[in-house]
Amino acid sequence: MTASIFLNGLQYLGYILIFPGFLFCFLCGMLLTGIDRKLVARMQKRVGPPILQPFYDFFKLCGKETIVPAAASRTTFLMAPLVGLAALVVIQLFIPIRGFSAFSGMADIIVILYLLLIPALAAILGAAASGSPYAGVGLSREMVTIIACELPLVLVLLAIAKTVGNAMGTGLCFSLSEIARYQVENGSLITKLSMIPAAVAFAMVIPGETGSHPFDTAEAETEICEGMHAEYSGAPLAVFKLSHAVKVLTMTSLFVALFFGGVGTGITAIDGVIVFALCVVATALFISFVHAVTARLKIEQVFKYYWTVVSGLALISLVLAWYGL
Amino acid sequence: MNFANMTDYHHFPIYAIMVLFLGAFIIAASGGKPSKNPNNPAGFRAWIALIATAASLCFLIALIRPVMLGGEVIAYWMGSRGISGGYAIGIALEVDALSLFFALLIATAVFVSAVYSIRYMVHDDCVPQYYVLYCLLAGGVLGLVLSGDIFNMFVMVEILTFAAVALTAFRTKVYGALEAAFKYLVVGCMGSTAILTGVIMLYAQYHTLNLAQLASLIPGTMNNATKLAFAFLYIGFSTKAFIVPFHPLAADAHGAAPASISVLISGVLTKSGIYGIMRLTYFLFQTMGLGRMQFMLVFIGSVSMFVCVTMALAQHDFKRLLAYHSISQIGYVLAAYHAMNHTLFKGLLFLAAGAVLHETGTTDLGKLGGLSKKMPHTTVLFLIGAFSISGVPPFNGFASKWMIYQASYQKAVDTGNIGFLLVTVIALVTSTLTLASFVKVSQSVFFGQLPKEYENVKEVPFGMRLAMGILAALCVVTGLFPKSVTALLTEPAAKAAANVGSYITSMGFKTSLPAVEVSFVEAGVWEPINWLLILCIALLAVTIVAVAGKYDRVSETTSENVETKYQLFYGGEENVYSQVGGGDLFWGFKHNWRHYFDFMHKLHSGVVNDYALWAVVALALAIVYMMIAL
């Protein structure tokens, strides 16, 4: 009895620390970022950094000195990156990979929506705690970006809940694992007419959420000195960079889990690992593509874009879902 | 009357009310001479107020077992004059789960605020009189929610309006306090008149003032006069709840009143209005198309939510911003059972604002900054409140908002009403906007740079931190155990609201209304405890790695000038005081909405005539809606 509890505990600990927890997030997130940088470089006809470059950056930053400015609130300043990273990894635990999720039945899509706020909030509070006016401007922009992304994200998630609920006959379905199971059994959501605009909208939200071009106004390094991270150096900065990488992974795998959960050959092992990984990489490549071909927008343009174009797409999808298409 | 009879719990409601009025009387009778103790200018009177509020809270807690768990409805006839010839002759107190739910909230807020007041009011004069009004206000609100008599409700409304107006104007030197009190009085008086008109029109129809009897008589005898009465009553209680279009009054009153009173205005007064509206819609007028009424309430709730949250984003004053948020959250309350959490986190936030005001003497967002270094405990407590109100998991605001999203979307799907879908979207977006404005507050008050003049600011006294700590602890606990809280408090209250029949019969009247079974189905899943556990493990893992890797290593510096190294980076310039904060933090958002903000700014003109006009228009619209839609 005690042995089984112990083993169970060990299993969950393994989930948290190794797969799909920290180690997995660390490796895959970093790799995705590396691929992103490489692809952007190739699209600009450059050789580009090695794919392992984010790892080098991370370890270098770990070896640097950490400067806590005299004006900063020390505890908040140092704890913010850690909390953000932990919260992100926990979200990754909830995202089902082809029906498998480490902790299923603990959070639904609306909860995920709010859990996604925590890392951003941690970054914002850390920036605020640093006392730098650059960070102040940066956090203001980051918050506006969050508001901008929220509306389309909400509409998309409601549309998904309605579509899956319709198909399952329950009216509504908020549970992530239910959505994943539905897709495994009945094919991907993307095959539904109503979900196509939603998928496009969600794909447009990912760069905003992760702060990549053209929506990286919050950390515009050329105008506001890296914005929120202006005063961060050394290991805390490394943790922030890691968080960013994990966020890319989280958003892309959430996208895949929501829309492409049913793509595959039918063999669970292959689907679970290879197809899912391919989908995630493909999504990441799409984001890199957008990154490479666009220039940074102004913050009010970011807001306008999200609340008109992207929200419009999401709204179309919601309307279609409402009428059962 | 023997002692055993006196300790019967059926007497507890009247004890809970009377102990407060008695406290007010004793404090008033003891004269207005301030005591010599600089840390407590009211002397023993503060303790009397504290004991009175604590006793009141205890009486109500003792009622949880029979009323909440046992499902009993306590009917208490004053002077033992009950029903005669089928008509209620005496004045009754009537406590069902809904009343008790609100009463508990009120008593908790009043008690915590009393704890806070002792050290908070040290800078003021006339503090004994403050406690008189304080006890009157508390007693009035408690009387309102426990009353079973509609005219008594009106009297209690007047008492609490009076005490609230006087307390709003209490700091007469504060910028705009008199003006705020006067506006509140004028519009509040219009509201009271509306309530009285409604009451008397009901009396003319049914010749009774007892709530239960009215509830048993109204079904089936609905006519235009009762609809008119409902419109009057609804608008009257709306002015007390400050929902749109009465929100500017709340903003003015909160900004001017002492923080301990702001807590009562937002956590207690608005609840009394909400309670009145709920009693009306669910008990008295439950046969007049509940679906349409619910939709109207939810619609007005959403408008309140959105209008007030955007108004809050444009504010420059800490307390005024909180005031608008208070009303914005009242929108959620109207839509569902968010009331308890609202009282908790809103109280906490106002107390934090009061702490800032107490130490620095200002609540202007443009002047403050960097207080987290000087007031670390207040900062943490404020952040808990801010996270709660913004609906960040795992705090209590999230738990209740999350239920609201599920419920409203479920409702939209079940009824096919697109309006409810809109409500879900507005609620979700409002939540993010709330977060945004609290990011603004934390950036402009607690983080960022510390202005020179606040370098000697100290942490607030323990008594004030204790009061905030109680509320913060409640916020966290109710956030972590939403299911238990639902089972213990909100579910009985919700069932009571739907179950009019038992309310009427337990008072001794006959009714044809069947008993209703309410069941709660939740579409989503959320287990905060497990989530928190995982988060803690994850955080622990990260922290261990970080500490082991000398996360905050500071190497031997190679530069000669250590000071410059730890200065902020200003593009190479020497450090100057520069604080990003105040009203324009979210420029990117406001720029896109500039026409809306300009319009709203012009609309909230601050002229009392305009607000009175809004009240009249609202009354007219309510009458038209009742006449046409029902």
Added chain:
Amino acid sequence: MIQFNYICSFFLIVLGFYTIVTKYNLVKTVIGMSVMDYGVNLLIISIGYNPGGTAPIFTAGELTRASYFVDPIPQALTLTSIVIGACVTAMSMSLVIRMHESYGTLDTREIRRLRG
């Protein structure tokens, strides 16, 4: 003829509203509030009126089935309401005096420090 009372009372209430909304003098606003109050009082007392009824004052023995009197409850309500109305007037006048001291005017259009 009781209808005349009802019309009159609602006329008074509306007149009160009108005064509050259109008059920019604080004292006139207070007067408007009082007028509104009187309107409601008139309404209450009219509702309790029974044509031909006597005053509801009886000793224990006098009250019989045949007694015909006006409804006493609205009269009690009116008393309460009048007391409250007087308090409102007193309170608002005291506020008006303090405002006149600190603002130096009674014009509501100038007493708008709190807005937006």
Added chain:
Amino acid sequence: MFKNLIAESTAKSPWLFHINSGSCNGCDIELVAVLTPRYDVERLGFKLAGSPRQADIVVVTGPVTKLSLDRVLRTIDQVPDPKCVVTMGSCPQSGNVFKGSYSVCAPLSKYVHVDVDIAGCAPKPEAIIDGLAKATEILKTKRGQM
């Protein structure tokens, strides 16, 4: 093991912070040219950082005018260790054509320890890359000594 890893990574991921201390913009353009597709120093892991807190290598261009001296020194102070100071172009090394002017404080080495000088007016991109590569070596040794 980690120490080695970190030292290796330090050499592979040097981030630059560029300070213009009154330069004629020639060197600045050349530095940016180094990042363009033709020379692409990003393949070596170089990146322009936005804030001195994130930088490893500080590149100073221009003759260090009197007004900018204070700013340059303060910014260099604010870079966390291990760090490398690189002067680029002849100006910060000798003052170049501005030498002797009342408002020029060059050479920079009078005030802080300079690790690498990249000579030229303006230096060729190849020279810049060479200089920066040398700086990364120095960075690695400095890291090893920490």
